[in-house]
Amino acid sequence: MDFSFSEEQTLLKESVSDFVKSDYAFSDRAAVLESEEGFSRKNLKTFADLDWNSIPFSEEDGGFGGTAVELMAVMEEFGKGLVVEPYFSSVILAGSFLRKAANSSQKEIHIPKIIDGSKIYAAAFSELQSRYDLYDVKTSATKEGAEYSLNGEKIFVLGGYAADTLIVSARTSGKPRDLEGVSLFIVAADTAGISKENFSTVDGFKAANLKFENVKVSAGNLLGEEGKGLAILEDVAAEAIIALGAEAVGALEILYRKTVEYSKIRVQFNQPIGKFQSLQMIMSEMFIEHVQVKSMLYMAVMKFDAGEDVQKSISAFKVQLGKAIKFIGQNAIQLHGGIGMTDELDVSHYFKRVTMIGVMFGDESYHLDRYVRLSC
Amino acid sequence: MDAKYSDEELKFRDEIRQFFEQELPETLKSKIEKGEPLYKEDQVLWQKTLAKKGWAGINWPVEYGGTGWTLMQKAIYFEEQAQHDVPGLIPFGLSMVAPVIMAFGNEEQKSRFLPDILNSNVWWCQGYSEPGAGSDLASLKTTAVRDGDHFIVNGQKTWTTLAQHADWIFCLVRTDPHVKKQVGISFLLIDMKSPGIDIRPIKMMDGSNEVNEVYFDNVKVPAKNLIGEENKGWTYAKYLLTHERSGISAVASSKRTLEKIKALAVSTPAGDATMMEDSAFRKKLAEVEIELIALEYTDLRILSEVSTGKAPGPESSVLKIKGTEIQQKLTELRMDLASYSGFIFHDPVGDNNEEALYLRGQGIDLAAQVYFNVRKTTIYGGSNEIQKGIIAKAVLGL
Ligand SMILES: Cc1cc2nc3c(=O)[nH]c(=O)nc-3n(C[C@H](O)[C@H](O)[C@H](O)COP(=O)(O)OP(=O)(O)OC[C@H]3O[C@@H](n4cnc5c(N)ncnc54)[C@H](O)[C@@H]3O)c2cc1C
Numbered sequence: 025m026d027f028s029f030s031e032e033q034t035l036l037k038e039s040v041s042d043f044v045k046s047d048y049a050f051s052d053r054a055a056v057l058e059s060e061e062g063f064s065r066k067n068l069k070t071f072a073d074l075d076w077n078s079i080p081f082s083e084e085d086g087g088f089g090g091t092a093v094e095l096m097a098v099m100e101e102f103g104k105g106l107v108v109e110p111y112f113s114s115v116i117l118a119g120s121f122l123r124k125a126a127n128s129s130q131k132e133i134h135i136p137k138i139i140d141g142s143k144i145y146a147a148a149f150s151e152l153q154s155r156y157d158l159y160d161v162k163t164s165a166t167k168e169g170a171e172y173s174l175n176g177e178k179i180f181v182l183g184g185y186a187a188d189t190l191i192v193s194a195r196t197s198g199k200p201r202d203l204e205g206v207s208l209f210i211v212a213a214d215t216a217g218i219s220k221e222n223f224s225t226v227d228g229f230k231a232a233n234l235k236f237e238n239v240k241v242s243a244g245n246l247l248g249e250e251g252k253g254l255a256i257l258e259d260v261a262a263e264a265i266i267a268l269g270a271e272a273v274g275a276l277e278i279l280y281r282k283t284v285e286y287s288k289i290r291v292q293f294n295q296p297i298g299k300f301q302s303l304q305m306i307m308s309e310m311f312i313e314h315v316q317v318k319s320m321l322y323m324a325v326m327k328f329d330a331g332e333d334v335q336k337s338i339s340a341f342k343v344q345l346g347k348a349i350k351f352i353g354q355n356a357i358q359l360h361g362g363i364g365m366t367d368e369l370d371v372s373h374y375f376k377r378v379t380m381i382g383v384m385f386g387d388e389s390y391h392l393d394r395y396v397r398l399s400c
Numbered sequence: 401m402d403a404k405y406s407d408e409e410l411k412f413r414d415e416i417r418q419f420f421e422q423e424l425p426e427t428l429k430s431k432i433e434k435g436e437p438l439y440k441e442d443q444v445l446w447q448k449t450l451a452k453k454g455w456a457g458i459n460w461p462v463e464y465g466g467t468g469w470t471l472m473q474k475a476i477y478f479e480e481q482a483q484h485d486v487p488g489l490i491p492f493g494l495s496m497v498a499p500v501i502m503a504f505g506n507e508e509q510k511s512r513f514l515p516d517i518l519n520s521n522v523w524w525c526q527g528y529s530e531p532g533a534g535s536d537l538a539s540l541k542t543t544a545v546r547d548g549d550h551f552i553v554n555g556q557k558t559w560t561t562l563a564q565h566a567d568w569i570f571c572l573v574r575t576d577p578h579v580k581k582q583v584g585i586s587f588l589l590i591d592m593k594s595p596g597i598d599i600r601p602i603k604m605m606d607g608s609n610e611v612n613e614v615y616f617d618n619v620k621v622p623a624k625n626l627i628g629e630e631n632k633g634w635t636y637a638k639y640l641l642t643h644e645r646s647g648i649s650a651v652a653s654s655k656r657t658l659e660k661i662k663a664l665a666v667s668t669p670a671g672d673a674t675m676m677e678d679s680a681f682r683k684k685l686a687e688v689e690i691e692l693i694a695l696e697y698t699d700l701r702i703l704s705e706v707s708t709g710k711a712p713g714p715e716s717s718v719l720k721i722k723g724t725e726i727q728q729k730l731t732e733l734r735m736d737l738a739s740y741s742g743f744i745f746h747d748p749v750g751d752n753n754e755e756a757l758y759l760r761g762q763g764i765d766l767a768a769q770v771y772f773n774v775r776k777t778t779i780y781g782g783s784n785e786i787q788k789g790i791i792a793k794a795v796l797g798l
Contacts, residue, residue, distance in 0.1 A: 150740055152741070153669045155670055155671075155739045156739065157671060160671065179740060179741065180740040180741070180743070180744075201671060201672060223744050223745065224744075224745040225743050225744065225745060226606075226743050226744070226745045226768045226769055226772070227743075228745075231744075291532075292534060292535045292536035292539075293535070293536045293539075294536075300785075302785055302788070302789075303785070350732075354728075354775065357775045357779075358775070358778055358779065358783075358784075358785075361534050361535070361779050361783065362529070362534060362558070362559045362611075362776075362779060362780070364775075364779075365604050365605055365772075365775060365776055365779065366602055366603065366604055366605065367603040367604060367605050367607070368602070368603065372604075372605035372772070373605075375605070375772070376605060376768075376772065379768065379771070379772075380743055380768075383735070383739060383740065383743065387736060387739070389678075389680035389681060389684070389736060390680075392680060393679075393680050
């Protein structure tokens with residue numbers, strides 16, 4: 025048994041951590057959020073230059089051949105800095121579809137563009153009615169000769185705002201909630217018939233709702249086997265939960281640490297508020313929740329890499345994470361008092377980000393339910 | 401024991417219903433139905449409508465133009481107000497400074513300030529908190545130095561809700577720095593148009609601007625604006641805290657919110673069914689509902705004790721703690737229903753920079769922002785930790 029990072033993994037973690045510390049001050053980030061695109065192209069280039077984009081891709085695809093451990097290492101550090109660049113949505117999430125389902129010619133076309141950072145990818149898999157069910161797909165893809173025609177709407181496409189290329193789930197057969205009949209497509213974002221509604225999410229990221237009207241996609245852009253997309257979607261979602269979960273674990277660490285620090289300097293009733301035992305107990309519990317959720321992250325990462333009980337472990341992790349997000353997040357704000365409610369202090373930004381991650385790919389109730397089902 | 405309304409109370413309830421149904425101005429009605437934000441002019445219009453009927457001073461005695469209602473009547477009023485989605489009145493003038501003026505102000509102050517508060521001609525804000533004085537309010541540093549028939553005020557207040565809309569601010573200021581901190585504080589009314597006052601908005605995490613910093617730089621305040629005696633301000637402020645606390649539990653509005661959440665659950669698809677049929681959601685909903693029933697009866701119990709003459713004691717801390725916890729839980733339920741769609745950011749500041757008074761959300765829009773916003777309820781009005789401290793000391797004798 026070994027819970028430590030290899031030397032290489034440690035170096036990777038340190039290089040991400042260094043970037044966050046030196047190039048990602050809270051004020052720099054705020055300026056980036058204010059910009060038109062809501063992220064920095066310069067930072068994206070840095071990620072490519074430092075070779076972080078290649079991490080999840082296999083060596084034969086031109087990547088680094090990283091495991092979930094490397095993903096965790098990068099994302100946890102990104103979480104500590106609240107990095108807003110579309111790394112997760114493009115490199116990890118959209119990239120994951122390509123890694124898991126693309127044929128060799130598709131890989132050759134797309135993966136180099138992700139690795140060199142020249143193009144931004146995004147995945148469109150949620151619909152208004154679908155909540156967190158990946159198979160709940162109404163968007164249709166109708167085969168017409170050598171093409172498919174896509175019709176429907178996708179919501180909350182992370183990074184969809186700036187994406188050049190989309191991975192889209194659409195139904196090629198069956199009823200809206202059938203497990204069979206979901207297919208995946210690679211679609212250029214500027215294809216005729218796609219309309220975009222851009223928006224900011226509450227945590228300051230950019231996303232888009234997309235509408236597809238008779239969007240023509242060549243059969244060569246079908247990703248994986250027709251009608252067999254669900255298994256891929258679930259596999260991708262599992263990895264996405266690990267990545268986002270690691271980000272949240274990093275952000276939660278900052279939240280409890282900043283709360284402890286603040287309690288040492290905030291004086292009320294002639295003493296630092298950290299001297300009040302009732303607050304000490306709360307902060308101890310915040311610490312405990314962080315220890316527990318970090319353990320759960322390691323568990324999920326190891327199960328994922330070993331291919332054991334993956335879905336059940338992922339749901340267990342997401343439940344634990346949901347609890348930690350509420351407890352640590354809410355108390356971080358509470359213990360800061362009024363100042364914790366402000367936009368000016370970074371604490372509220374961490375709180376908003378972890379709250380967002382809490383619902384992504386299924387909230388706590390959803391995964392508790394799923395855990396029960398998978399346990400039967 | 402009997403928790404039913406008497407015939408007389410039922411008649412009273414019907415009168416209120418009828419008034420709300422007939423007199424709520426159309427402009428407000430449509431905004432409320434559409435879940436649109438309310439602006440200052442909306443609040444003013446509604447308060448004036450109520451004032452005409454004699455119902456603006458809900459907590460006020462008859463001699464000052466108030467309703468003189470019993471606690472039970474007020475409870476019925478708040479229940480109907482919530483059920484009809486009628487906006488509550490902004491509290492700073494009506495239920496914060498007015499009771500202090502009534503109890504400790506002189507006749508000149510009463511006639512100068514009270515009618516304009518009742519008729520919403522003049523808006524007030526509360527200048528208590530400072531950067532260094534939050535929970536420990538008595539450590540406040542803003543000074544007021546006597547200079548002939550004026551005070552010269554210097555310092556800073558913060559978290560001042562709606563200061564940007566206020567005409568006047570009631571402040572706790574330090575008039576004697578040489579004594580124990582509680583006995584060197586005075587209660588001063590200050591015109592917001594006085595030279596030397598600077599208001600700076602604070603942007604909150606939900607994007608709204610409910611609160612502000614208010615700076616005082618050699619602000620000249622006529623001595624006739626001092627309430628009661630110099631250095632007795634702490635007593636007056638405490639009077640306010642133990643005085644009228646009806647509505648502090650927010651039971652009526654939480655019940656209404658719960659109903660809306662149920663309706664929303666029924667119309668929110670989840671797979672082949674709706675969220676109302678989702679067992680995990682239903683259980684969470686039921687747990688909040690049960691807490692709320694308990695609080696409703698706690699509220700009624702305290703109400704009936706106070707009605708029989710007992711002063712509202714530290715039990716009101718129970719209402720504050722549980723009431724705010726439930727309000728927060730309700731925002732979590734709405735977020736659960738909303739899923740992704742509740743996380744789209746809506747800027748509460750409009751295109752022309754016009755700004756709604758409070759963040760309001762209907763349906764699933766703003767679900768996450770309202771969740772963020774309502775974190776405030778356990779922080780302000782005496783944080784929940786402070787309230788628990790009060791129970792420990794004043795009730796349990798620890
Ligand atoms: C949205 C909003 C609106 C507001 N509106 C107004 C307004 O209009 N006018 C006004 O004057 N003020 C207003 N306030 C200020 C509010 O009253 C203060 O925020 C509150 O008193 C807490 O003070 P603080 O923020 O300085 O936190 P602090 O007092 O610094 O508290 C920080 C944390 O320490 C805890 N703590 C402090 N002392 C103890 C103790 N002895 N034991 C255990 N725990 C303790 C608190 O519970 C809190 O969790 C508003 C605040 C907010 C958030």
